[in-house]
Amino acid sequence: MGQTASNPVLSTLRLFKSEYDAHVFDKKCPAHVCKNLLTYSIEAELCRKCGLCARNCPTSAITGVLGKEVYVIDPAKCIRCGACMTACRFGAVLRG
Ligand code: SF4
Ligand code: SF4
Structure with a gap:
């Protein structure tokens, strides 16, 4: 199981890269879900x-x-x- 444990995270990184970029680099939450942003x-x-x-x-x-x-x-x-x-x-x- 250890070798596949990271798959969910890797999948979201691949499928939702723009979301990660917006949160990490622009400090914005496009979906307006993260209150602090x-x-x-x-x-x-x-x-x-x-x-x-x-x-x-x-x-x-x-x-x-x-x-x-x-x-x-x-x-x-x-x-x-x-x-x-x-x-x-x-x-x-x-x-x-
Ligand atoms: S004063 Fe406030 S509630 Fe009234 S129009 Fe301007 S932003 Fe809207
Ligand atoms: S704290 Fe005041 S200015 Fe900020 S979102 Fe709430 S009502 Fe608006």
């Missing part, structure tokens, strides 16, 4: 300055001025919970 940002062009995302953020990572200023996410405070994305009705929160 996710990033959230707000697309300024789409933001309607409603503040709903900020009100739903558990760590106060989002700042802006209601009705006046586009809202922005502080990546240092973001815990990648996705609540802002769920709250935004305008598709302005992007997940990378």
